Structures are given as structure tokens and as C-alpha cells.
Amino acid sequence: MIEFQNVSKVYSNGTKALRNVSLKVDKGEFVFIVGSSGAGKSTFLKLIMCEERPSEGEIVINDMCLSRLKRRDVPFYRRTMGIVFQDFRLIDNMTVFDNVAFAMHIVGASQREIRKRVPYILGLVNLQDKQSCRPTELSGGEQQRVGLARALVNNPKLIVADEPTGNVDPALSFEIVDLLSEINRRGTTILMVTHEHTLVKHFQKRVVEIHDGEVVADSAAQEVPHEA
Ligand SMILES: Nc1ncnc2c1ncn2[C@@H]1O[C@H](COP(=O)(O)OP(=O)(O)O)[C@@H](O)[C@H]1O
Numbered sequence: 001m002i003e004f005q006n007v008s009k010v011y012s013n014g015t016k017a018l019r020n021v022s023l024k025v026d027k028g029e030f031v032f033i034v035g036s037s038g039a040g041k042s043t044f045l046k047l048i049m050c051e052e053r054p055s056e057g058e059i060v061i062n063d064m065c066l067s068r069l070k071r072r073d074v075p076f077y078r079r080t081m082g083i084v085f086q087d088f089r090l091i092d093n094m095t096v097f098d099n100v101a102f103a104m105h106i107v108g109a110s111q112r113e114i115r116k117r118v119p120y121i122l123g124l125v126n127l128q129d130k131q132s133c134r135p136t137e138l139s140g141g142e143q144q145r146v147g148l149a150r151a152l153v154n155n156p157k158l159i160v161a162d163e164p165t166g167n168v169d170p171a172l173s174f175e176i177v178d179l180l181s182e183i184n185r186r187g188t189t190i191l192m193v194t195h196e197h198t199l200v201k202h203f204q205k206r207v208v209e210i211h212d213g214e215v216v217a218d219s220a221a222q223e224v225p226h227e228a
């Protein structure tokens, strides 16, 4: 599903964020990406989201070379994936329902589909009672579950999450990864950056470690990956 072929990224100020990274992620995998701050983890995800372009090497996603993707097609490409941010990035003056509905609206879903699907997805993340709240009325964990609902609502094949538990307390971190695990069991590929060792230890997924722009370790999941 995702293949990095000798990918390097040098930012315009000369910072070498990734060096010669080669890596494959199969459909249906759940991968934790770990490493210290500044290691290149976010850059790795940004290259997948096409928010940045590689300086060298090629990234192939579902048999498509990202280098062939035209700039004007990037927003459409990005809508094929679910993206979860550390700082939630919800729209504060919209209700929980509308925050999730908006993601469907963008891809052209009908009002009828939206009215049916949004409550279902909010139920999945246990927020059925918070539909008409504003994000500011929710706890950090609840806000991140809205973020997850929004990432899930268009049924993406891939979810990319950059430290999604970075701003929620430890108990809720487990809950969020539990939810991601459940979604993964249903066939969605998940890439999640984290530096919480307890999470990584507990969930026994594949772990890719990046250090100073290089992949220095890649250990297989202890559990059997889901066959999508
Ligand atoms: N837009 C940018 N311009 C210049 N340097 C950047 C930019 N984004 C990240 N970097 C640098 O690239 C390196 C890797 O950053 P990043 O991928 O954000 O690491 P991580 O997510 O692992 O903390 C760091 O040294 C960082 O300062």
C-alpha cells in the first residue's frame, strides 16, 4: 500500500530530515512510528500526505508514484485518507455534529447520507450525547474523539495520525489507540506517530523507529495483522 524507495528529505534551510528511507507498509497494517523529537517522524507522515515532497527517492501509494501527482490534485488525494492531528484542529464555532458533517460535505455527500452517517460514527467513538456541543465544551479526550470521527467518516483506507494522544491524559490515550485498533481490525491501515512507550508496549503493533532521519529499527507486530 505504501512504499518508500530511498527517500530523503532536505528542507530549504539545509536540514536533513530524512535520509535514504526505504520501507513498505502493507494494506491492513497498524504501524507505530517512534523516535525522539526532531527525528523526522512528522516529515515521514507529511511526505505521505503530500504536504511535503521528497528531495530524493520515490513514494508509491497504491501503485501510484506520488511524484506524478499534480499540485492541483493534492487536495483530492489527501481526502482519500483520514488525518488526525495532535492539536485536534476542530472548528470551534461549529457543533460536534457539524465538525464531522463538514468532512462529508467536502467530498460531496448528500444531506441524507450525512444525517445517517454522522450519528453512526459519533456513536462509534462514544459521543452520541455530545452532538450539539461545541468543541470548547469538551475535554481533550472527547475533542480527540471528534477528530477521530472526522477522520473516519468518509471510510478511508488509510489513517495517518501524528501524536494523536499528545494532548490527552494517559487513560484517554489508551482509549484512543483502542479505537484505532478496532478500526484497524475492520481493515483500515493505520500509521501513528507517538513517543509514549507505554502505548507502544501495550499494543504490540509493528514499530518503526526513526533516529536522526534514518529508520534504525523495524520490529514486526506481535499479533497477527488484519487481512484486509
Ligand atoms: N518546514 C521545515 N523547514 C525546515 N526544517 C524543518 C521543517 N520541518 C521540520 N524541520 C526539521 O526537520 C527535522 C525533523 O523534523 P520533524 O519531522 O518534525 O521531526 P519529529 O516529528 O520527529 O519531531 C527537525 O530537525 C526539524 O527541525
Ligand SMILES: [Mg+2]
Pocket (backbone or CB within 6 Å): 041, 042, 043, 162
Ligand atoms: Mg513531529
